[in-house]
Amino acid sequence: MSKVRLLVGTKKGAFVLTSDGKRDKWEVSGPHFAGWEIYHMKGSPVDPNRLYASQSSGWFGQIIQRSDDGGKTWEQVGSKFLYDGVPGTHQWYDGTPHPWEFKRVWHLEPSLSEVDEVYAGAEDAALFKSKDGGKSWEELSGLRGHGSGPHWHPGAGGMCLHTIILDPKDAGRIYIAISAAGAFRTDDGGKTWKPINRGLHSQGIPDPHAEVGHCVHHIAMHRSRPDVLFMQKHWDVMRSDNAGDSWTEVSGNLPTDFGFAIDVHAHEPETIYVVPIKSDSEHYPLDGKLQVYKSRSGGNEWEPLTKGLPQKDCYVNVLRDAMSVDSLEKCGIYFGTTGGQVYGSSDAGETWAPIVRDLPAVLSVEAQTLA
């Protein structure tokens, strides 16, 4: 029988939640790496027992952990993330040049075809790649070096490369997103890059239609249609039907189009999910009601999903990497909150139940569907 494993990164450690295909009873393992921030964990599509975890701390820096047995045991691998050549400068909050400084890894994206290949998205923004299971890392410096890098500036959470999407039909194509620079694409495996922000409109920056400078929060793609992308921007939910060459707004009837997380149904490429958040200064749901919104039409027309979610006095946030779907026949969807709850739905969002209620603040959730 199929199983589901959730990899949950929190402010104070990692947790691994497992269930059978019914998804009504869960075993909780953890905390792993207790006391450390686990920004992200993800399993390899080639070997789901190969997991990578980003472990970091303001005191002791960055650690990368690897498991080859589905999270039962872990091995510390390499954490030497050095920028290629002279790092140069990006813009600081006040517009002055600021040297690129490595702080942490926000996102790990294992290769779709090679178990030992994995990408890491870093703050300050850069993309790194390992070809030896995380032991050593090399920057794909064409991204920072493509020309606009000196004009990038951090969002309030830092200048982080937080989204990495590998195209399942074109091994050379990778999408990434940076706060607050925008989205970028390579078609040659990371050698050359271009900004893909046409159509984004961001109030509060000097040129609302600028080529770079947009605070993209997250991007999602359905593997059957890699040219179709869905984006939760700081404000606005967007879609692209041409691999990011242009974007159109699909916020439609959302009660607020600010948010962080966005994901796509495992079997319905036009069914997408977001968690509307009140505003950029009030990082909690509207009116204290935690609601996932679902669109079956790829945006514009949205319906709230509330059954089983708190509908009063709820003031948590759902961060950008904290939503994920499984690929069982009835698609499961999961998200974690800054209040330490992980909610799950085994019916594509119609009904929800808390899997755990009292973890540390959840930074990331990744679902794995196991045979």
Next chain:
Amino acid sequence: MIRVELPTHLRTLAKVNGEVTLEVEGPVTLRSVLDALEARYPMLEGTIRDHGTLKRRPFLRFFACAEDISHQSPDELLPKAVEEGREPLLVIGAVAGG
């Protein structure tokens, strides 16, 4: 024999309990002690000093014989008591918790 006392999280990473003892060849300085520490426990590379620059991480300090030596040159000799193993070199993290 040089004694080094590490913060809890680094002892966990290094899989050690209590103090670490090291043999250091040549002059006993912060640099030579940390080099020896990282050579014996490579999992600590980057956790006390940044990779590349080898600068002390900002939330850590070094103490020896009750003196803060965080800001002295990494090539300055450590006190005799540390060199002779009578006192440990302390690696201390900023206090968290409010």
